[in-house]
Amino acid sequence: MEKVCVLGAGSTKYGNLADDSIVDITTQASVAAIEDAGVDPKEVKAAYISNVFGVADKQVHIGPVLMSNLGISDRPSLSIESACGSGSVSFREAYANVAAGFYDCLVVTGVEKVTHTGTEWTTTYFAYCSDFFYEGQAGASFPGLFASMARAYLTEFGATEEDFARVAVKNHENGFLNPKAHLKKRITIDDVMGSPVIASPLKLFDCCPFSDGASSVILCSEKFAKEHGGDYVEVSGSGRGGSPAALQGREHLTTIPSTKIAADAAYKMAGITPKDVDFAEVHDCFTIAEVVDTEDLGFFRKGEGVQAVREGRTSLNSDISINPSGGLKSKGHPIGATGVGQVVEVYDQLTGRAGERTVKDANIGLTHNFGATGASCAVHIFQGV
Ligand SMILES: CC(C)(COP(=O)(O)OP(=O)(O)OC[C@H]1O[C@@H](n2cnc3c(N)ncnc32)[C@H](O)[C@@H]1OP(=O)(O)O)[C@@H](O)C(=O)NCCC(=O)NCCS
Numbered sequence: 587m588e589k590v591c592v593l594g595a596g597s598t599k600y601g602n603l604a605d606d607s608i609v610d611i612t613t614q615a616s617v618a619a620i621e622d623a624g625v626d627p628k629e630v631k632a633a634y635i636s637n638v639f640g641v642a643d644k645q646v647h648i649g650p651v652l653m654s655n656l657g658i659s660d661r662p663s664l665s666i667e668s669a670c671g672s673g674s675v676s677f678r679e680a681y682a683n684v685a686a687g688f689y690d691c692l693v694v695t696g697v698e699k700v701t702h703t704g705t706e707w708t709t710t711y712f713a714y715c716s717d718f719f720y721e722g723q724a725g726a727s728f729p730g731l732f733a734s735m736a737r738a739y740l741t742e743f744g745a746t747e748e749d750f751a752r753v754a755v756k757n758h759e760n761g762f763l764n765p766k767a768h769l770k771k772r773i774t775i776d777d778v779m780g781s782p783v784i785a786s787p788l789k790l791f792d793c794c795p796f797s798d799g800a801s802s803v804i805l806c807s808e809k810f811a812k813e814h815g816g817d818y819v820e821v822s823g824s825g826r827g828g829s830p831a832a833l834q835g836r837e838h839l840t841t842i843p844s845t846k847i848a849a850d851a852a853y854k855m856a857g858i859t860p861k862d863v864d865f866a867e868v869h870d871c872f873t874i875a876e877v878v879d880t881e882d883l884g885f886f887r888k889g890e891g892v893q894a895v896r897e898g899r900t901s902l903n904s905d906i907s908i909n910p911s912g913g914l915k916s917k918g919h920p921i922g923a924t925g926v927g928q929v930v931e932v933y934d935q936l937t938g939r940a941g942e943r944t945v946k947d948a949n950i951g952l953t954h955n956f957g958a959t960g961a962s963c964a965v966h967i968f969q970g971v
Contacts, residue, residue, distance in 0.1 A: 587685040589808035591818040592968070594623025595930040600799035600918030601701075601768040608643035608699040613655045615800035615923075616695045620656070623804040624816050627656045630804070631689040633663040634680040636672035636696040637922035639711055640665075643699045652695065669715035669957030670871060672696060673801070673925020674964035680805050681824050681966075690810040696927065697800040698920035708796050712921070715958050717832035728871070729793055731833055731959050733785035736874035738839035740787060743889040745877075747787050751778035752895045753873035754791045754915055760902055761912020763943040768797045768918030792873040797918030801927035817937040822950075823858070823967030825851025831961045842960030845882035849954070852965040853884075856950075860884035863967070864948035865907035865935060867928035869956050870915050879954055880908060883965070907945045910935065925955035925964065936970040 596618025598611045606614070612635070620627055633649050640646040649663025668675040673696035680694045700708050713722030721731060739745055755775055761767035773791060781790035811818040827847025830836055836843070853859060860883060868883065870876035877891040885906055886894045894900055900908040911917045911931040914924060932951035934940045945951075949970045956963040 588687055590681050590684045590821045591806055591808050591811040592803050592821065592929060592933050593625070593806050593811050593814065593816060593818045594619050594804040595802070595933040596622050597766055597801040597927055597930050598799050599766045600797045600920055603699065603798040604702050608640055608645050608697060609648065609651050611699065611798065611800040612648055612652050612695055612697045615697070615802040616652055616656065616693050619693060619802035619804050625691060625804060625814065627658050629691050630656070630658060630661065630693050632661055632692050634676045634692060634694045635663060635665045636676035636926060637665060638667050638669060638672055638698060638715070639700055642703050648697065668962050670919065670921045671925060671955045671957030671962050671964060672922045673927065674953060674955035674966065675925070675962065677925060677929060677966065678824055678826060678964045681821055684805055684807055691804065691806040693802060694805055694926055695800060695802040696923035696925060698922040699798045701796055701798050720832040720834060729785040729788055732872040732874055733788045734833060735839045735878065736787050736872070739874055739877065742840055743892065745892040748775055748779065749892040749895060750792055750873040750877070751775045753870065753876045754778050756895065756901050757870060757909050757913040757915040760910050760943055761916025763941070764912045764917055767912045767916050768795055769916045788872055788874070794871045794914040794919040797920040799918060799920035799923050799927070801923045801930045803926060803929050803933060818971060819933055819936045820969045820971055821966060822969045823852035823856030825849060825855065825965045827851070827963045829960050831958065833959055840878060841888065842878060842882055842956065842963070844956060844960050844963035845879060845954060845965070848963045848965040849883050852967050856967040858950065858967065862950055863906060863952045864950050865910055865945040866952040866954060867909055867911060867913070867931050868954040870909055870913040871919060873915065876908065876913065883952070883954060902943060903946055910940065910943050910945050925953065928953040928955055929966070932968045936968060
């Protein structure tokens with residue numbers, strides 16, 4: 587297999603991008619990544635596009651439109667949908683194609699544009715990503731499903747709702763330092779505890795927002811990166827996993843099997859253990875998810891994730907910086923873009939461009955992104971060179 591590297595990255599702001607079309611923001615992020623890598627568009631051999639609800643902005647099959655805008659309409663593209671995990675799954679497929687030697691340079695772009703559709707539409711359509719027959723149709727949208735996990739965690743491990751609130755406070759603290767973040771504001775535990783209940787025990791500030799946005803990276807072979815020059819980071823591990831689609835099929839509500847499967851594969855490929863990871867961008871669609879993720883990824887033992895948050899061990903430049911970008915909670919969650927956006931953050935961190943939110947002396951970063959309540963998952967590990 588070829589060694590695979592990230593050679594450049596770009597992103598739009600996340601948030602409400604009502605003035606631009608889905609094609610506009612896809613192109614903006616892709617052009618930013620191409621310019622950042624310093625490659626000629628003609629060197630880009632193919633595109634991987636992750637998107638879930640292009641239909642909401644009247645454009646599906648976005649790849650050929652992007653390629654036409656880039657002036658390389660003869661190049662192939664592939665659209666990938668894997669709910670909120672679309673970005674990392676698309677990244678994985680692009681990775682596999684470069685590793686296999688099919689292409690030496692690709693663009694991987696994730697995009698979503700939904701804020702113009704309103705809360706009712708978005709909540710309903712997002713619920714189509716659950717096991718709709720058993721969950722969405724019965725009235726359990728994502729806040730409700732993650733609330734079930736939160737309730738189980740509170741009962742099983744003696745955690746408190748304030749513990750979950752601390753996750754939100756930390757991620758908003760990091761997101762405040764991120765110029766591209768959707769909810770760029772500092773909050774307190776009282777703000778979280780006093781915010782409206784969305785699905786008990788989760789409150790408004792325990793939830794990620796609905797966001798628009800696009801993120802893009804240039805992926806290439808190590809040979810291409812070396813010949814080309816410029817800052818690059820190596821993709822040293824890649825793993826995927828699955829879980830029963832509906833929560834009722836799971837043995838436990840406080841663990842996500844697909845995370846463990848994907849992480850084990852990625853650690854094995856990279857030849858490292860969780861202790862070697864300096865920082866991680868994890869899927870914190872709701873505060874409970876970040877706690878469960880950090881345990882399933884092996885950073886903390888089961889039930890000890892909340893203790894770690896209480897002790898500030900996941901804050902920026904502590905034991906392990908979790909979500910230095912602000913995470914889905916504060917940076918935002920444009921669902922098709924999120925997994926690629928996490929790679930953008932890791933690239934920025936490992937190439938020394940993360941500004942005030944820099945994780946000091948970091949050399950190994952991890953991304954973790956899943957679809958729905960973790961029915962599908964991908965984990966990637968990156969190493970500075
Ligand atoms: C929690 C949620 C229902 C709130 O949506 P909403 O009721 O439509 O909120 P609105 O857009 O009307 O915004 C109302 C206010 O709350 C703020 N807000 C919205 N979502 C927020 C969030 N998640 N966290 C903090 N503030 C939020 C808005 O900025 C706005 O503030 P303002 O009045 O100062 O401008 C929605 O964000 C949600 O469902 N989030 C989860 C998304 C999801 O499930 N994603 C997939 C995960 S697997």
